[in-house]
Amino acid sequence: MPAFWIVLIVLGIAVAGFVLGRSRALNAVIGDRRDLHSLPNYYGWNAALKGVVPALGLLAIWLILQPMLIERAVTGLVSEQAIAEERDLGLVLADVRRVAAGLDAAVAQGLLSGDAARDLSTASDDIRATLATAGVALGSDVQPAVLAAAQRFRVLSGQAGLVMVALVLAISAGGTLYGLREVRPDFRARNVVEQGIRAILIGAACIAILTTVGIVLSLVFNTIEFFRLYPAADFFFSTTWSPSFGGGSELGILPLLWGTLYISLIALLVAVPIGLFAAVYLSEYATKRVRSVAKPAIEILAGIPTIVYGLFALLTVGPLLMKVFGDDGLGWMQAGTAVMTAGLVMGIMLIPFVSSLSDDIINAVPQALRDGSYGLGATQSETIRQVILPAALPGIVGAILLAASRAIGETMIVVLGAGAAARMELNPFEAMTTVTAKIVSQLTGDADFASPEALVAFALGMTLFVITLGLNVLALYIVRKYREQYE
Amino acid sequence: MYDTASRLEGQVSATDIKIAARDVQVFYGDNHAIKDVSVDIQDKTVTAFIGPSGCGKSTFLRCLNRMNDTIDIARIEGEILIDGEDIYDKRVDPVQLRAKVGMVFQKPNPFPKSIFDNVAYGPKIHGLSKTRADLDDIVERALRRAALWDEVKDRLTAPGTGLSGGQQQRLCIARAVATEPEVLLMDEPCSALDPIATGQVEELIDELRQDYSVVIVTHSMQQAARVSQKTAFFHLGSLVEYDTTDKIFTNPQDSRTESYITGRIG
Ligand SMILES: Nc1ncnc2c1ncn2[C@@H]1O[C@H](COP(=O)(O)OP(=O)(O)OP(=O)(O)O)[C@@H](O)[C@H]1O
Ligand SMILES: [Mg+2]
Numbered sequence: 001m002p003a004f005w006i007v008l009i010v011l012g013i014a015v016a017g018f019v020l021g022r023s024r025a026l027n028a029v030i031g032d033r034r035d036l037h038s039l040p041n042y043y044g045w046n047a048a049l050k051g052v053v054p055a056l057g058l059l060a061i062w063l064i065l066q067p068m069l070i071e072r073a074v075t076g077l078v079s080e081q082a083i084a085e086e087r088d089l090g091l092v093l094a095d096v097r098r099v100a101a102g103l104d105a106a107v108a109q110g111l112l113s114g115d116a117a118r119d120l121s122t123a124s125d126d127i128r129a130t131l132a133t134a135g136v137a138l139g140s141d142v143q144p145a146v147l148a149a150a151q152r153f154r155v156l157s158g159q160a161g162l163v164m165v166a167l168v169l170a171i172s173a174g175g176t177l178y179g180l181r182e183v184r185p186d187f188r189a190r191n192v193v194e195q196g197i198r199a200i201l202i203g204a205a206c207i208a209i210l211t212t213v214g215i216v217l218s219l220v221f222n223t224i225e226f227f228r229l230y231p232a233a234d235f236f237f238s239t240t241w242s243p244s245f246g247g248g249s250e251l252g253i254l255p256l257l258w259g260t261l262y263i264s265l266i267a268l269l270v271a272v273p274i275g276l277f278a279a280v281y282l283s284e285y286a287t288k289r290v291r292s293v294a295k296p297a298i299e300i301l302a303g304i305p306t307i308v309y310g311l312f313a314l315l316t317v318g319p320l321l322m323k324v325f326g327d328d329g330l331g332w333m334q335a336g337t338a339v340m341t342a343g344l345v346m347g348i349m350l351i352p353f354v355s356s357l358s359d360d361i362i363n364a365v366p367q368a369l370r371d372g373s374y375g376l377g378a379t380q381s382e383t384i385r386q387v388i389l390p391a392a393l394p395g396i397v398g399a400i401l402l403a404a405s406r407a408i409g410e411t412m413i414v415v416l417g418a419g420a421a422a423r424m425e426l427n428p429f430e431a432m433t434t435v436t437a438k439i440v441s442q443l444t445g446d447a448d449f450a451s452p453e454a455l456v457a458f459a460l461g462m463t464l465f466v467i468t469l470g471l472n473v474l475a476l477y478i479v480r481k482y483r484e485q486y487e
Numbered sequence: 488m489y490d491t492a493s494r495l496e497g498q499v500s501a502t503d504i505k506i507a508a509r510d511v512q513v514f515y516g517d518n519h520a521i522k523d524v525s526v527d528i529q530d531k532t533v534t535a536f537i538g539p540s541g542c543g544k545s546t547f548l549r550c551l552n553r554m555n556d557t558i559d560i561a562r563i564e565g566e567i568l569i570d571g572e573d574i575y576d577k578r579v580d581p582v583q584l585r586a587k588v589g590m591v592f593q594k595p596n597p598f599p600k601s602i603f604d605n606v607a608y609g610p611k612i613h614g615l616s617k618t619r620a621d622l623d624d625i626v627e628r629a630l631r632r633a634a635l636w637d638e639v640k641d642r643l644t645a646p647g648t649g650l651s652g653g654q655q656q657r658l659c660i661a662r663a664v665a666t667e668p669e670v671l672l673m674d675e676p677c678s679a680l681d682p683i684a685t686g687q688v689e690e691l692i693d694e695l696r697q698d699y700s701v702v703i704v705t706h707s708m709q710q711a712a713r714v715s716q717k718t719a720f721f722h723l724g725s726l727v728e729y730d731t732t733d734k735i736f737t738n739p740q741d742s743r744t745e746s747y748i749t750g751r752i753g
Contacts, residue, residue: 367557371557371592374554376612376662377586377666386608390599
């Protein structure tokens with residue numbers, strides 16, 4: 001039975017539990033709800049929560065663990081074959097899963113009966129053809145060991161699935177019944193529900209945290225794998241980036257970091273002054289009517305997909321810069337794709353980040369501070385420079401650092417606007433490239449996934465992650481420091 | 488009420504009148520907060536505004552240095568003359584006006600800067616000091632006058648927002664005094680002060696009277712009686728009675744004034 005239906009049934013049980021719990025509570029005091037410790041709804045919620053939370057928790061854990069355990073159980077059937085063919089065990093297991101899925105599909109479409117699927121053998125049947133009709137294409141003929149493992153896989157999955165359905169539904173019904181039995185006038189349903197809600201919230205927080213941990217761990221493992229194949233010192237200190245998929249690549253991160261920081265710097269030089277001034281205008285000078293039009297208009301910039309900015313860089317800004325700085329003009333620029341092109345466009349993209357956040361922060365500065373300053377005979381710009389901006393500074397710094405992490409992580413604009421050449425040059429009119437752009441090109445090539453040329457992407461991602469993390473920590477530190485001083 | 492004002496005008500010579508308000512109306516949107524207020528505030532005098540909460544004392548005070556300009560929905564009608572000049576005239580620069588007519592707000596609002604910078608803010612903006620030593624002097628003098636110097640002299644670089652409520656109130660007084668205004672508007676300057684600090688601030692007010700004209704809003708009848716020479720009683724946005732403090736407290740003309748100062752309405 002698919003998980004979706006199980007969830008629906010569990011929810012149905014919970015609804016029934018809610019209704020029953022509520023009415024039981026009312027019956028227990030013969031309709032006078034003042035004799036109840038909690039409002040009747042809380043007794044309903046208590047039964048419903050006890051029916052849902054443990055059952056769905058078990059379901060989630062089961063769905064995660066079941067494939068792992070079953071895979072381990074069938075590994076023994078194919079490990080010899082993997083050794084014989086000198087293939088990675090993981091790849092063979094992937095084949096097993098694929099054949100199993102194919103058999104499932106074939107049975108579901110009525111091409112095979114359940115018994116026939118169990119009794120297939122490589123000697124008598126053309127399994128590849130059968131599965132192809134069912135919509136699962138296989139790269140090669142099915143090996144006997146793989147087929148056996150796949151059949152075992154199906155049997156185990158089927159049995160485990162039945163046990164799971166039975167257990168989950170039993171726990172759900174049992175929980176609901178337990179919740180119903182607890183209904184007594186002096187039962188503190190309100191407090192119990194409070195705890196149940198807390199458990200749900202904690203669960204949500206845990207999922208978010210665990211996902212982050214999972215992402216970081218996968219980065220870390222692949223990075224370690226990379227450093228096993230490629231010396232870390234070369235990666236961090238070499239100034240050449242020239243991957244060649246045949247081997248003998250030089251994978252120095254420095255040119256990429258340089259490109260990233262250079263482009264980000266130009267982007268921030270564009271975005272911070274413009275964004276900040278726009279924010280000051282909007283929050284201090286603009287009338288309500290102007291503000292109500294201008295603020296959303298600026299925020300539209302934030303809604304434009306970055307690929308559109310990339311096209312803008314490639315088709316408009318690049319050629320425009322070429323006219324001025326290219327061979328017909330000052331002669332500094334060889335092609336439209338350059339650090340300057342990408343930086344300018346990225347700066348435009350970041351304007352709403354800086355302006356919108358800063359605007360909110362400036363607005364949050366209490367009116368009493370402005371009054372105090374005006375009351376001493378200060379002009380508007382004196383008030384802004386000497387009172388409002390200092391008071392809003394921690395928040396503004398936070399906004400700028402946020403924009404910086406966006407700039408560092410931006411990919412599309414760089415791919416289209418800055419070119420693909422990994423260089424360390426000072427001239428901003430040269431093409432350069434960034435860490436993110438290279439991550440894309442390393443993973444989209446057809447390199448073997450276990451080669452250093454592909455694994456380097458994880459090391460690059462990890463480095464980027466550490467840098468943005470550092471920026472965020474710095475932002476927090478600055479905000480804290482000023483807050484201590486001002487509040 | 489209008490009689491009172493014109494009678495007063497006869498008593499004092501025109502040069503003695505620092506601020507003359509005529510038929511002032513203030514609206515916050517549809518709310519008519521000040522109705523037909525006409526009053527003459529004398530130079531070198533302390534004038535007290537008293538009246539129940541919400542009667543418009545702060546609102547009227549804020550008209551006198553055009554602080555209501557910063558409130559979008561506020562609309563002001565009528566005429567206010569300072570030294571014979573209409574402050575709501577188009578040619579008048581509100582910024583300069585506010586340097587001349589200083590204000591201490593009802594709620595203390597120190598800037599998120601050091602104690603020193605809070606007090607030095609006005610003098611720096613208006614270029615009142617030539618040298619750093621000058622500035623130090625001005626700051627020290629202002630803090631002494633506001634009876635705060637002894638408490639903060641060792642931590643002038645600490646943030647002003649870190650002071651206690653009463654200290655913040657005195658810091659705001661020092662900040663206003665440091666700018667050397669000709670008129671000082673004080674909105675409940677002692678609401679968070681203990682009796683000792685209150686006494687010191689009252690002394691300051693008395694001292695300021697030598698050179699300036701001071702308008703003080705207060706909820707304390709005793710304070711009004713102690714520090715002011717003139718008292719104005721506001722009720723529901725109107726000026727009910729305006730006379731010498733002695734007269735208001737010993738022989739009020741209006742029954743509402745009498746009930747208020749004896750504590751029967753409020
Ligand atoms: N910024 C504002 N926007 C709208 N209405 C306001 C504003 N400030 C004051 N009012 C209204 O104007 C009226 C007078 O307020 P005001 O602050 O002048 O009273 P007050 O006499 O100073 O009272 P208190 O003694 O409590 O300080 C009140 O009805 C108040 O609601
Ligand atoms: Mg007030």
